[in-house]
Amino acid sequence: MKTYFYLVMFALLPMLFACSDDDKDDVYKTYSLNVELTYPDGVSAIADVPVVLTDAKAITYDGKTNADGIASFTVPAGLYQATVSDRRTGDDFSVTMYNGNKSDISVGDTGDDITYVGRVSLVESKTSQLVIKELYTGGISYTNESDGKPKTYHFDKYVILYNNSAENLSLDNIALAMILPYNSGGTNKDYVDDKLLYDGEGWTPAGTGIWYFQEGTTIEAGKQMVIALNNATDHTPTYPTSVNLAKAEYYCTYDIEVYPNTTYYPAPSENIPTSHYLKAYHYGTGNAWPLSSVSPAFFLFSPKGQTLAEFVADASNMDYYGGSNSQKRKKVKNEWILDALEVFEKDNAKNLKRFTAVSDAGAVEITKASGYTAYRNVDAEMTKAIAGNEDKLVLGYADDPSGIDAEASIKNGAVIIYQDTNNSTADFHERKQASIKE
Amino acid sequence: MRKFILIILLVCFLVLHAFAQHYSLTGKIVDSEKQTPIEFATLILSEQQLWATADVNGLFTIKNVPTGKVVISVSCLGYMKTDFELDIHSDLNNIVFALKENNLSLGEVVVTAREKTEAVTSSYTIDRTALDHIQTQSLSDITSLLPGGKTNTAVHLAINSPQEIELRSNTSSELDNNRFGTAIEVDGVRISSNSVRAFNETSSISSRLAYGTDVRSISSTNIESIEVVTGVPSVEHGDLTNGMVKVKTKEGKTPLNVEFASKPHTKQYALNKGFALGRDGGVMNLSLERTSSVSDLASPYTSYDRNGITLRYNNTFNKTSSRPIKITAGVSGNIGGYDSKADPDAYSNTYLEEKANRLRMDFGLNWLLNKSWITNVELTTSAALSDNEEIKNEYESFSSSSVSIHGMEEGYYMAEQLEDNPDALIGLIPRGHWYEKKITDDKPRDYSVKLKANWSRRFDKIVSNFLFGGEFSYTNNTGKGIYYDTPTDEKYTYYVPTWREYKYSDQPGMKSTALFVEEKIDIPIKASKLQIVAGLRTDITSISRSAYGTVSSFSPRFNAKYTFWDRQEGLLKKLTIRAGWGKSVKLPSIAVLNPTPSYSDRLAFASTSMSDGTAYYGYHIYPVSLLYNPDLKWQSSNLTEIGVEARLGMARISVTAFYNKTKNPYKQTSSYSPYTYNLTDQTSLNNVPIPSEDRLFTIDKTTGIVTVSDKSGVFPAQQLDYKTRLLYKATYSSANASDVSRKGLEWIVDFDKIPALNTSFRWDGSYYYYKGVDETLTEYSPSTQLTTDGNFYKYVGYYIGGNSSWNGQLTKQLNSNLTITTHIPKVRLIVSMRIEASLYNCSRYLSEYSGGNRSFVLENRDSYVPGATDGDIYAGDQPIGTYPLYYSTIQDPSTKILFREAFLNAKENDPALFNELARLVSKTSYNYSFNKNTLSPYVTANISVTKELGKIASLSFEARNFTNTTARVKYSQNESVISLYGSGSIPKFYYGLSLRIKL
Structure with missing residues (x-):
């Protein structure tokens, strides 16, 4: 009888060891972790800033x-x-990013x-909220089938504006403008003693007319707005190397009360709603807005206080x-300029700058008539800093x-922030194909 | 005034009547060297208006020569014209006149413009030797030989605009169109540009309503001599305001001449010969010329060609009788023009071709009646036909529908697809690629018949010549105007763009009748002589079916010349004074009277574009044409001249001063009237349920309301919302600007040849002064500009002489030339160097108003109001503003409000009105705009050499601007300094070589 009792005890012995506190219960134990953000001097913290925690197994x-x-x-x-x-x-259409990361937070x-604490020091970087993402004015070359000689076509111009920030942006009181003289090569009468006469006076000339958005137009956060600048139709059936601007989400500069010139501004595609038409104020001579197809100086501005x-x-x-009465332009204060882009003609030794350094240094x-566009560079630091x-x-x-x-990254689901250091040499590159072209 | 002159002439006619004895002269004309007879030489007694032609043996007869001293001018092609003076008291037989052959072995050769001293008014003759020496390729080259003239800067003829001649004026920015007023005549046939329309089509309402004669199509190698009249011409000539250029082509027996000229841009080949057709068959002159000029040596495909053929026949019948009759008949043709077709670098199938085909025919009859009541009768008839067809083929493409508008009636029209209605008043060209072939069919025609008679009388020593006659001319254009051709071609598609038919042949021509009388009296007073010419011309112009109807004008002309003495010895051998005054009227061109109507097409509707690129557009069409101006006066010029000519020691001096006032120069003016139209835009389509491919748009012609209906019939038709817009419409009319005045001084000093050096010097020059200020009230409005409230600009400004900062200009120029000619007859060589100097060249813009200040000094560059103190606008380097005198509003267009006080008041009290009226203020482009612009003096030189090689050949070489000067000149207006090289003020370095062979 005693022998059976000891045998049973021996058999149950492993069971005592099998149940242990250090087993699975330990893996499911969670801890509190506070991630504290340290901002640079003078910057206060705000709520709802996203923080992403990634563990060793890449779970976020x-x-x-x-x-x-x-x-x-x-x-x-x-x-x-x-x-x-x-x-x-x-408030001044700027985007400031405070980025930082801290690794090896042990919990x-x-x-x-106890509550574990991880401190992340944040570094500031700035960019603009509203940027010119892409400007395409060069047009294309095409070969006429009947005689094989190349010709050029440039009524397929467009510009893409982009919202670099995480908030929707209202476009009320914002205008598209360009500098007169329209081209950078050749004599520039604004140069007096090798300096622009308006450099130091604090203004930039906006030639002949400006385009503005209908009330209530906005660009959503992180989204782009394509604006056709002449002809918002599908150009590809007539000019295969051109682009298709007849899409419902696109906008167009079209105001037949101001510019009834049907060669420069033919009727936009029916796909584009009439609320997407930009309107114009015209104060110069002529019946069209002649943005250069070779070397435009394009900018966006919004007047303050009026x-x-x-x-x-x-x-x-x-x-x-x-001084010529037919070459009218308006003085735009430099602090009103939201974004500027100076395009030079490729391989022209006489290019002269029209923007002053404060707007675009x-x-x-860009090579004209080749389908190339000016495309903004990605701000690698800020873009990579966005979680995920x-x-x-x-x-x-x-x-x-x-x-x-x-x-390609946007198609892949990434959020891109474009760089804007007010210097087109550093901020732009020549893209060999229009981004909207499939 | 006119009646007074007529009475004087009539009294002279009736009272003076004398009996005089008459004799006959017979003799022979021979070559001075060979003593062989010169056939068909011409003898003229200009004072007595008698003439004769020698026969094939050189024998001549002149009958009815009055007693006393006569001057007989003997000339023949190829020989030097010589004057022989005879004292007639009986019949003279067996007179022998010897003529010297015209070549470089002669003692005296002139290679500049020679003054026509026998004429009563200032005129110059340029003969073949001079034309060969400067290697004329176009008639406009001759103006360099006139006093103070400058070498033509045009290097070739292959330009896309006419080449015109201007006399006694120097810039093209003058108010009156001086080149339109210069008359060009070839062998008595006027080459007029009154009916030419092709060049007026290039700009719809051009500020220049007419162009002068394009001289590029006139052959230059068969010209024998050119007479340039810069003074008051005889009343025989009308329809001019700025002098005459009379070209005479070769007439007479000549050997075969072969010519070849080569310059960098131009090649010239010519052949001419004068054939004697038997004993009494007369002479036939034939000349062929080909001139080909290219604009770009590297790509010689843009060219101007001139292929001319001239055939002239002349014969004198009844040579030996007392009543010979001379018959001349000529046919002259030219085929050529401007062409850029062959250029392989241009896009295939795109080209511009402008023809300059000409055909001139003339027939003349000159009958020496030699009766006591009439001396000579002359009849000339001519016809000049031109074909200026211009063909322009251009390539077009577009990515959506484009419109092609043809409607000519006022109203609203909707565009239709060309495949649905090929005759649509507004068609839709589908998207894609196509060509447009534009043809301008311009065929001006000028016909004229002129009959004149003169009666030469001698009363003791006084010679009187009475001339009277009439001329009838008709000019019209039989061209179809501009039209488009759509040839069927498998490779290329053609469409017709926006175009309206306007046939020149449907417009009435201009008939002109002229009557003229002139009395010329030569009164010798001891050793002096007084010549008086007084004449009156009336021009009656009528244009049927034109509001201008029949217009008549009178042109009295008066010239007098007093020769103090003219002898062979003494220091002051000859002294002459002459003076003239005359009026001449320039008839308007057809473009002024019947301008091509233009149309204002305003977009009234635009739909959206469908996926196949189709979009529908509606337009409001408003025909605009030059309105009839009942106050339009014909442009005329009053010329006053005074001249002195002297032969002092070794020099021949001639100085002429002139004052020319052009009255009522033609100009174009605009006026504004308000009108409304309705605009329907795409927002009105937002409520239309009809799918876009089923939409059918129609527009009401009068109201402009657009209705969209459903082709499939499912949805009801809908009227679209519209917006009514009020704006000004500009209409144009021909008008007269204020008078323009010119003054000048011209001088020529010809030094005799220095025998030891074989060299002669000629110093000539001109001082020219021009002032033209337009004070006529002109309307202007930037009417198509919008204000920020979306409305069109509501105001019209009324300006003195136009809305520019200046309304006039002052020009002063002093030019001088020195020609050094070395002529060695033994070697038959002539070398000349011509130094052209521009000594003073000053111009200044003027802003003047007799009723006050037109412009003023602004407060600062950005301001629109005057500065505190009344500055002098000509002080220099300050911003100048100009206000209109009045303004009016679109709501009340007939009330003119004084601008200045209203504007300055608005500055303080009504900023919105101030900002709007500011658009009517003109500001100078630069602070230096009103500065005096003096160009610093500069010099350029040409060198020409002509060498005869025996009797058979002659070689000429010319280098223009042979130093290829790169000197710098300064413009005082803005202190800018430029190099003369490539500046356009001087001719480019250029050389030419020509060879002439006589066989």
Whole structure:
């Protein structure tokens, strides 16, 4: 009898060891982790800043900060990396990003009921909220089938505006403008003693007319707006190397009350709703807005303290290029300029700058009539800082100094932030195909 | 005034009647070297208006020569014209006149313009030797030989605009169209540009309503001599305001002449010969010329060609009788023009071709009646036909529908697809690629018949010549105007773009009748002589079916010349004074009277584009044509001239001063009237349920309301919303600008040849002064500009002389030339160097108004109001503003409001009105705009050499601007300094070589 009791005890012995506290119960234990953001001097924390925590197995946890800049997580033990990008939009159409990441945040190794803290120092970088993403004015060359001689066509111009920020942007009181003289090669009568006469006077000339948006037009956060600048139809049946501008989400500069010239502004495609037509104020001579197809100086501006209508009606801000009464332009204050792009004609030794350094210190060279566009470079630092982007970015695009192929990345689901250092030499590259062309 | 002159002439006619004795002269004309007879030489007694022609043996007879001293001018082609003076008291037989052959072995050769001293008014003769020496390729080259003249800067003829001649004027920015007023005549046939329309089509309402005669199509190698009249011409000539160029082609027996000229851009080949047709068959002159000029040596496909053929016949019948009759008949043709077709670098099938085909025919009869009541009767008839067809083939493409508008009636019209209605008033050209072939069919025709008679009388020593006659001319254009051709071609598709039919042949021509009388009296007073010419011309012009109807004008002309003495010895051998005054009227061109109507097409509707590129457009068509101006006066010029000619020691000096006032120069003016039209845009389509491919758009012709209906019939038709817009419409009319005045001084000093050096010097020059200020009230409005409230601009400004900062100009120029000619007869060589200097060249813009200040100094460059103190606008380097005198609003267009006070008041009290009226203010382009612009002096030189090789050949070489000067000149207006090289003020370095062979 005693022998059976000892046998049973021996048999149950392993069971005692089998149940242990250090088993699975330990893996499911979670800890509190506070990720604290440290902003640069003078910058205060704000709520709802996304913080992404990534563990060793690439599992991500998303959190948002509170008003003190602290994001709270409840996570299992392990080593984590916290990535923060605080993208803020300023009143002056600027986007300031506070980025930072901290790796090797260890959780769960020093105790169970304490709150672990990871501090992330944030570094500031700035860009513009509203940027010119792409400008296509060069047109294309095509060969006429009947005689095989190349000809050029440039009524398929367009510009793409982009919202670099995380908030929707209203386009009220914002205008598209260009500098007169229209081209950069050749004599520029604004140069006096090797300096632009308006450099130092704080204004930039907007030649002949401006386009503005109908009330209530907005660009959504992180989205683009394609604006056809002459002919918003599908050009590809007549000119196969051109683009198709007849899409419902596109906009067009079309105002037959101001510019009834049907060669420059034929009827837009029926796909485009009439609310997408930009309107114009015209104060110069001529019946069209002659944006150069070789070397335009294009910019966006928004007057402060007055509406666009008041700005155009005011006779005191009128200037005449070369003093000629037929070359009218308006003086736009430099602080009103939201974004500027200077295009130079490729291989022309006489290109002269028209923007002053404060708006655009450089220029991008584009070959005309080849279907090439001026495309903005990606701000690699800010783009990679956005949580989740790194995996979706498509690299290997040699024309962009960052190497990031923006269009392919966007198709892949990434969010792109474009660089804007007010210098087109650094901010733009020549793209060998229009981005809207499939 | 006119009646007074007529009475004087009539009294002279009736009172003076004398009896005089008459004798006959017979003799022979021979070559001075060979003593062989010169056949068909001409003898003229210009004072007595008698003439005769020698026969094949050189024998001549002149009958009814009055007693006393006569001057007989003997000439023949190829020989030097010589004057022989005879004292007639009885019949003279067996007179022998010897003529010297015209070549470089002669003692005296003139290679510049020779003054026509026997004429009473200032005129110059340029003969063949001079034309060969400067290697004339076009008639416009001769103006360089006139006093103060400059070498033509045009290097070739292959330009796309006419080449015109201007006399006594120097710039093209003058108010009156001086080149239109210069008359060109070839062998008595006037080459007029009154009916030419091709060049007027290039700009729809051009500020230049007419062009002068295009001289490029006139052959230059068969010209024998050219007479240029810069003074008051005889009343025989009308329809001019700025002098005459009379070209005489070769007439007479000549050996076969072969010519070849080569210059960098131009090649010239010519052949001419004068055939004697038997004993009494007369002479036939034939000349053939080919001149080909290219614009770009590297790509010689843009060219101007001149292929001319001239055939002239002349014969004198009844040579030995007292009543010979001379018959001349001529046919002259030219085929050529401007062409850029062959250029392989241009796009295939795109080219511009402008023909300049000409045909001139003339027939003349000159009968020496030699009766006591009439001396000579002359009849000339001529016809000049031109074909200026211009063909322009251009390539077009577009990615959506484009419109082609043809409607000519006022109203609203909707575009239709060309495949549905090929005759649509507004057609839709489908998207794609196509060609447009534009043909301008311009065929001006000029016909004229002129009959004149003169009666020469001698009363003791006084010779009186009474001339009277009439001329009838008719000019019209039988061309179809501009039209488009759509040839069927498998390779290329053709469409007709926006175009309206306007046939020139449907427009009436201009008939002109002229009557003229002239009395010329030569009164010798001891050793002096007084010549007086007084004449009156009346021009009656009528244009049927034109509001201008019949217009008549009178042109009195008066010239007098007093020769103090003319002898062979003494220091002051000859002294002559002459003076003239005359009026001449320039008839308007057909373009002024019947301008091509233009149309204002305003977009009234635009649909959206469908996926196949089709879009529908509606337009409001408003025909605009030059309105009839009942106050339009014919442009005329009053010329006053005074001249002195002297032979002082070794020099021949001639100085002429002139004052020319052009009255009522033609110009174009606009006026504005308000009108409304309805605009329907795409927003009105937002409520239309009909799918786009089923939509059918129609527009009401009068109201402009667009209705869209459903082709499939499912949805009801709908009227679309529209917006009514009020704006000004500009209409144009011909008008007269203010008078323009010119003054000048011309001088020529010819030094005799220095025998030791074989060299002669000629110093000539001209001082020219022009002032033209237009004070006529002109309307202007930037009417198609919009204000920020979306409305069209509501105001019209009324300006003195136009809305530019200046309404006139002052020009002063002093040019001088020195020609050094070395002529060595033994070697038959002539070398001349011509130094052309521009000594003073000053111009200045003027802003003047007799009723006050037209322009003023602005506060600062950006301001629109005057500065505190009344500055002088000519002080220099300041911003100048110009206000209109009045303005009116679109709501009340007939009320003129004084601008200045209203504007300055609005500045303080009504900023919105101030901003709008500011658009009517003109500001100078630069602070230096009103500065005096003086060009610093500069010099250029040409060198020409002609060498005869025996009697058979002659070689000429010319280098223009042979130093290829790169000197710099300064413009005082803005202190800019430019190099003369390539500046356009001087001719480019250029050389030419020509060879003439006589067989």
